[in-house]
Amino acid sequence: MTDHIPAAPLAAYTAGDPHLDDATVWAVEVHLENCAGCRARLAELAAPPLRTLLDDVQVTIDRGVRTGPEPARRRAWRRLAHRWAVWSVIPWVATVAGAVLAAFALDRQFPERPSLVLLLAPVAPLAGLAIAWSRRSDPAWEITAGTSRAGLELLLRRTVVVLATVLPPLALAGWRLGMSPALWLLPSLTFTAATLLAGGLIGVGRAAAVLGGGWLLAVALPAVLTSDLPAVVQPSSLPAWAAAALAGTLLTVLRAGDHRRVN
Amino acid sequence: MVRMVSATELEPTTYAWPVEAAGLRVKAGRHVAVNGLDLRLGTGVHGLLGPNGAGKTTLMRAVSTVHRPSGGSLRLLGEDATNGRVLRSLRRRLGYLPQHFGFYPRFTVREYVEYMAWLREMPKAAIPGAVQRAVERVGLTGRAGAKLKTLSGGMLRRVGIAQAIVNDPDLLLLDEPTVGLDPEQRVEFRTLLRELGADSCVVVSTHLVEDVVAACTDVVLVDEGRLVWQGLPAELVRLGERGGTGDSPAERGYTSLLTTHRSAA
Structure with a gap:
């Protein structure tokens, strides 16, 4: 024109x-x-x-x-908190932080026993994940689940929140015990990715229960009973953990569509 | 600010029915709550009636894309709702008020409606204006800054309606929207419904036959997960003049339709 x-x-x-x-x-x-x-x-x-x-x-x-009336005040901080915060995970995060602290104290007390911090690290984020994306903990889940940001975007936001609150206590404990950060970080990330991946098929809560329970029964419990540090948490298995974390993250992103509906 | 009406806004739709279900089956837990439903809904306000346990809420959940249908076909706004890939763009055009309206008690009315607008991926610049408009349309302007935990049940219901209409949805689903509203608010709500139904498809699930007769352009009656009857409110009233039990012609029409359906089954 x-x-x-x-x-x-x-x-x-x-x-x-x-x-x-x-x-x-x-x-x-x-x-x-x-x-x-x-x-x-x-x-x-x-x-x-x-x-x-x-x-x-x-x-x-x-x-x-x-x-006329004043325009409504913009409260950027509150809005940021609303979009990111997952209040329902706070009790769980507090529990996990307490468990990490107890494991750290025991490790300091008995340095010759298998490190409990390392045995706890993979499963530390799982409870938070299960809570952050479940029907029971989110009062508005039915509205939220029908919106376009539901699914992977909200799930990833909530995962970031859970990891950001769970990893610092682990980092602090690992640093004070003089461990390599990769030893606790890689298993933790691998289990997070695996939970999200399996969660797309059977529900995040169920996936977290299966994986967390499996780890505690198959690896952590025998290690505590026999006082041998299992091979999977020794530095020699780090390349395998790195590969698993990478593959898990890639697969989770590829299978993002599984989370479009809440399980 | 100059705004031009864009070509996409004037474009005719490429689908005949905003909601089109054929042989739809949806499970609620293990129970098949919607069992072989065939339904076509056009533009206008549709009143979804049916006894308790007829599958109304399950149907609403399937149409709002929260539940995945376990069988049959469901097309919403011309898109196949069983295909996960289209869900994100489809959900931007949906508005949904569930039967159990969950809310975050510490949010203010404005914050909550704004959060829902953001979840529906509205353009950032359009959100404040749309939130204000939605809050005004449900008559909560004076309480926009109040925390949700301080509101009464009827007001909360209106917040739920505001969050459902904030993105000007092409398909609006309201499950029991009039629960807890006082008579004056219900009359206002009917006016709002008529406005909304002028250019979008509104589905209202309710137990109140008089709401349907007063505000809807179309009545859908379901029982045991199947479509029993679909027609005009005036036809329902006319059926009620012939028999059935109830206090108003529409209620008599409703009960006589259900009785006929059950004795035939």
Whole structure:
């Protein structure tokens, strides 16, 4: 639309000429919406009574703006918290932090026993994950589940929140015990990815229960009973953990569509 | 600010029915609550009636894409709702008020509606205006800054309606929206329904036959997961003049339809 409105139709439109046909009125209005020059020409053509009316309207609007209610205040921090925070995981995170602290104390006390911090690290985020994406803990799950951000986006946001609250206590304990960060971080990330991956098929809560229970029964419990540090948490198995964490993360992203509906 | 009506807004739709179900089966737990339902809904307000346990809420959950249908076909706004890939774009055009309206007690009304607008991926610039408009439409302007835990049941219900209409949905699903509303608010709500039904498809699930007759353009009666009857509210009233039990012609029409259906089955 490069042509501007010819003078005759513009004058007729301004004067409210009843003989102007609808098609022309429409074309004039569409053009006026996007052309400041033609709006200025329209303003010049306007008759004095119309200008007085417009001035009155302007004054009334200005008065309304001055005396009307204040615009609602933007509270960026609150909004950020609403979009990221998962309040329902707080009790679980506190429990996990307590467990890590206890494991750390025991490790300091009995350095010759298998490290409980290492045995706990893989399963530490699982409870938080199960809570963060379940029907029972989110009162508005039914509304949330039917929105376009539901599924992987919300799940990943919540996973980030869980990891951000679970990993610092582990990091602190690992640092004080002088362990390599990879020893606790990689198993932790692998189990997180595996839970999300399996969760897409059987539900995150069930996946967390199976994987966490499996680890505790098959690895952690025998290790505590026999006092041998199992091979899977020794530095020699780190390359395998790295590969598993990478593969798990990739597969989770590839299978993102599984989370479109809440299980 | 100059806004031009874009070509996509004026485009005719490419589907005949906003909701089109054929042989739809949806499970609630292990129980098949919707069993072979055939339904077509056009633009307008549709009142979904049926006895307790007829599968209304399960049907609403399936149409809101929360539950996956276990069989049959379900097309919403021209898209196949059983295909996961289209869900994200489809859900931007849906509004849903569930029967159990869960909420976050510490959110204010405005914050909650804004959060829901954000979850439905509205453009960032459009959210504040849309939130204000939705809150005004349900008559909660004076309480927009109040925390949800301080509101009464009827007000909470209206917050639920506000969050459902905030994105101007093409398909709006309201499950028992009038529970807890006082008579004046119910009359206002009916006016709102008529406005909304002018250019979108609104499905209202309810027990209150008089709400359906007053505000709906179409009545859908389901029982045991199947469609029993679909027609105009006036037809329901006319059926009630012939027999059935109840206090109003519409109620008599409703009971006589159910009785006929059950004796035929």
